[in-house]
Amino acid sequence: MTWLRACFGALAMAIALGTASAASDALSGIPAWLDRLLPALLCTAIAVLLIRPWRRRRQLGLVGGWRPFARGVAVTGGSAAVMLGLGTAAGWIDWGPFDLGSVLLFLLTNAVIAVLLEAFPEELTLRAATPTALSATATAHGSALSERPFSSCWCPAPRQ
Helix, strand or coil: CHHHHHHHHHHHHHHHHHHHHHHHHHCCCCCHHHHHHHHHHHHHHHHHHHHHHHCCHHHHCCCCCHHHHHHHHHHHHHHHHHHHHHHHHHCCCCCCCCCHHHHHHHHHHHHHHHHHHHHHHHHHHHHHHHHHHHHCCCCHHHHHHHHHHHHCCCCCCCCC
16 A cells, blocks of 8 residues: 555656646647746646645655755755856856846746746655655665655656
8 A cells, every 4th residue: 555655646746747748738829928837837736636635744744844945945046056157167158148137037937937847746746745655664765765766757847
């Protein structure tokens, strides 16, 4: 039964991303920002609706609050800054004049899309539900090792 619950976490992510991808393909003729936002909202909604009824909040591993989220944002932002700096120093990236308002709007909208399409559903299904199910019968190391096959089998993200 534990393995079925673990498989359900990976299956929920596959269903959520697959449905978001199909919705993204079906949406045409609408504004570009809405074409990206609706599949992302759909992905999160499906992941939550598939996982949440079967687990309590503490069982999902979503108890860290804002600190882990802020740490993830800092690591991601720092990594992006380092990579952009190294790419610029190596001559791989050529910077031209840009509008700060447009860049900030782009970063904000893409951050929202990334959280809704990838980060939250993935954390809920593959990093919370699946390892929690596996940890019920395995040691911490065994749970971490056996979770890898589930989290590496999910679908690619919809086009953006």
